[in-house]
Amino acid sequence: MLQNEMTGGEALVRMLQAHEAGPMFGMGGFQLLPFYDAARRLGLNHNLINDERCAVFAADAYAKVSNRVGLVDATLGPGATNLVTGLVEALNAGSPMVAIIGDAHRDHAGKNMTQETDQVSILRPACKELLKIETIHRIPEIIRRAFAIATSGRPGPVVVNVPEDIAHGTYNFEPEDFEVDGTHASMPALRCRPDAEIAAKAAALIAMAKRPMMLCGGGIHLSGAQEEVTRLAESCSIPVAHTLTGKGSIACSNPLSAGLFGRYDRIANDMIAQSDCLLVVGCKLGEIATKRYTIPEGNVPVIHLDIVAEEMGRTYQPALKLWGDAKSGLSDLYGLLEITASDQRQMRQEYIAEVPRKMAAWREDVSERLTSEETPVHMARLITEINKLLPEDGYLVADGGFAAHWGGLLFDTKKAGRAFVPDRGFASIGYGLPGAMGAQLASPEAIVVGLTGDGGFNMVLGELETARRMKLGVTIIVVNNAASGYVKALQHLMYGDGAYQSSELSETNYADVANAMGCHGVRVESPDQLEAALLSAFAEKDRPSVVDVVVTRDPARMLPAVDNRTVKVKKGDRVA
Structure with missing residues (x-):
């Protein structure tokens, strides 16, 4: 039976368990000792790491493969600041994560506490949001919010700053305080669709194109849109190229796969140069993907579908901006293009036959090295x-x-x-x-x-x-x-x-x-x-x-x- 009076550390553990989260990586310190004690007593899957940066890397990969929230913790000062590199990886990659960090006792903060630094200012730009717990009774509310932020929109890491007196203090919690919305245990928690009118214009551009291509980034995996990519590509005969993080948007063995594009490519860069319509999905079109901003060339119309509005137009001005979830957006485009899919396939028969032929020629060219x-x-x-x-x-x-x-x-x-x-x-x-x-x-x-x-x-x-x-x-x-x-x-x-x-x-x-x-x-x-x-x-x-x-x-x-x-x-x- 739940004992109402508990430490703040135990309340943190119970909230993580309510979200069915785990495993967790971290290295303990005095500030979070009640959290560690509760993890031991309540059976939280917590694992000692030897370096906090590696804790975030492990949590990041866990999140990328499982689509669930990665968990990490660190103690005051050097433990917290060691998280920076891994947090920026998760922030830029869109990996859902909750990082709990201990901080100084508020009665003594600013008095040269051992290992104390302004860690909040250091970590704030390295995460999607930094939440500070100022009162014990708000722990469930703050952790619920952390999971909601981590899994909504473009996912990312959320840092929860826990002062020593909050973790060690006690409060009479009620059982209902630990109720959570299971939607936010994994990503994407919420989806939004692009504007219908703009989607119709995009579909019309694609339908008329003789040599369209789809360029897929890591957002395909964040959205779980691999099936939608494959369905649209096969239905409308559209070759697919990918970034490093977008590999697997379509099976590499699929005859429509043009492989990696950008700084290093197989056949994709040349095909992009000859394309008359590019559908960019879940891709930021950064330095490597654009070969230092030289791809795509010319005035080829680009349709950019992304969950983050500010990514559209950052490096390449698109003809159309589809602001929304990749899975939902691709599903809408498929619905609009399905009517003329047969005509598109017939029009592009010779075009798509180039893909496996060129890929085979590339393999032959590099076979000696392979x-x-x-x-x-x-x-x-x-x-x-x-x-x-x-x-x-x-x-x-x-x-x-x-x-x-x-x-x-x-x-x-x-x-x-x-x-x-x-x-x-x-x-x-x-x-x-x-x-x-x-x-x-x-x-x-x-x-x-x-x-x-x-x-x-x-x-x-x-x-x-x-x-x-x-x-x-x-x-x-x-x-x-x-x-x-x-x-x-x-x-x-x-x-x-x-x-x-x-x-x-x-x-x-x-x-x-x-x-x-x-x-x-x-x-x-x-x-x-x-x-x-x-x-x-x-x-x-x-x-x-x-x-x-x-x-x-x-x-x-x-x-x-x-x-x-x-x-x-x-x-x-x-x-x-």
């Missing part, structure tokens, strides 16, 4: 093996830097859905391991692979202990090039061979490191070792595996293609 037998292992061959061995329901979590770019370009989803999980909201490195942990918790039976560079892995090595303690059978592939690879490659392109500053790492055998930490470690030095190494890692269900793959040390070959920001672009530089 199946390369060279030593050290070619990145294209590594992704080819992942494509071959990762099951349809598996996940590839890609760290920032070149891990995300190689994965985004070459990894193929076998069905529509978010099987590729990159941290492109902020593109911080260090996401691969904690992100894989969060994805594994969201999908316990799936095979989850984290792809990370050695630089990113060095940042978060301590979380191997966390993954081992939690008995998570994640597979972490360390792309070992003994360098901060993206930076070294850019230095090579900008300044020439040998002009490297602070971009090289010590040669390290990460398989040995993993084995020393009680995990499963295996080193791969040649491509013929890849399959056995990956399968042995996939077989580990109760502890993490590290597959240390030795790749090229040549900075001229570290990127999938020449980066468009560099000045030394040579004719013939191609992908992979």
